[in-house]
Amino acid sequence: MGLSYRARIFRAIAVVLSLALPLISAASPADARVGGGFSSGSRGTRTFSPPPRTSTAPGAAQPFNRTFSQPGSPGIGTSTGGFFNRPGGGMLRGLAAGFLGAGLLGLLFGGSMFGGLGGFSSLLGLILQIGLIVFVVRMAMSWWQRRTTPAYADTAPGGSSGASSFRTGAGFGLGSGSAPLQVAPADYEAFERLLGEIQDAWSNEDVARLHTLATPEMVSYFNRDLEANRARNVVNKVFGTKLLQGDLAEAWREGETDFASVAMRYSLIDKTLDRGSGRLVEGSEQPMEVTEIWTFLRPRGANWELSAIQQT
Numbered sequence: 001m002g003l004s005y006r007a008r009i010f011r012a013i014a015v016v017l018s019l020a021l022p023l024i025s026a027a028s029p030a031d032a033r034v035g036g037g038f039s040s041g042s043r044g045t046r047t048f049s050p051p052p053r054t055s056t057a058p059g060a061a062q063p064f065n066r067t068f069s070q071p072g073s074p075g076i077g078t079s080t081g082g083f084f085n086r087p088g089g090g091m092l093r094g095l096a097a098g099f100l101g102a103g104l105l106g107l108l109f110g111g112s113m114f115g116g117l118g119g120f121s122s123l124l125g126l127i128l129q130i131g132l133i134v135f136v137v138r139m140a141m142s143w144w145q146r147r148t149t150p151a152y153a154d155t156a157p158g159g160s161s162g163a164s165s166f167r168t169g170a171g172f173g174l175g176s177g178s179a180p181l182q183v184a185p186a187d188y189e190a191f192e193r194l195l196g197e198i199q200d201a202w203s204n205e206d207v208a209r210l211h212t213l214a215t216p217e218m219v220s221y222f223n224r225d226l227e228a229n230r231a232r233n234v235v236n237k238v239f240g241t242k243l244l245q246g247d248l249a250e251a252w253r254e255g256e257t258d259f260a261s262v263a264m265r266y267s268l269i270d271k272t273l274d275r276g277s278g279r280l281v282e283g284s285e286q287p288m289e290v291t292e293i294w295t296f297l298r299p300r301g302a303n304w305e306l307s308a309i310q311q312t
Helices: 005-024 089-108 119-148 185-203 207-213 216-231
Strands: 234-254 257-274 280-283 288-299 305-311
Touching: 185 207, 185 234, 185 257, 185 288, 185 305, 207 216, 207 305, 216 234, 216 305, 234 280
Parallel strands: none
Antiparallel strands: 234 257, 257 280, 257 288, 288 305
């Protein structure tokens, strides 16, 4: 006997979830701190160019999961960002949509790539079909990332070293003196101060304060993540943020706006609590270390504000 219409709907939903979960699993639920463990924001015209590696962050920076910028645009655009909005995304969107559409139609109308099988064999065919779809999407993602991501360089634009000479102890290095945009010790102090203030404002769910510390784009992501926490009836609390090491990846100017991308390794206590009872849901009382690349922008005559966070 064939499956009922409702059963086919449930199976179709299962396929959708099986495709969505591998694509969003890059961010761990434990990454509840500000930014949620995603790479979010914009770096002006360099949004789709990776920042140089540094001593603090010798690994590759991850491409943006969330950005308003569009490839080839001079700055922030209207794209919602993400993998399927990267250059060439139309081909990948079509590929994924084709597989997804074929699978859903087959499930809804009683067939699939393995149509004609019944009972346990039909279930096995469904699992194999899902696995094939996920495999093809992942292969396409990997291929396109290798094709579009420029090779990483160990020097900042202009031939200067991307890594800084460090001061004794913790904190930022002084940066390269030959960078296209000079970043002074006072600027590094501002970056370190913003690191702590943004984490505190996030922990207090103070969106008004976040608006004074970050770009509207970044605040939109923070607000979305806070709303997701409220929907789960949890609150993320961050304590004791301390910069351990930091250095300049690159600094440049676009028109009337200065940009600086800095690698930061810092420690913090990251806990997610039940909003009503205060029970620990995720995280730990023990400090954890995080290495990220934060990009700050400063309009002429204004203060630095956060415009992007990239995972490493």
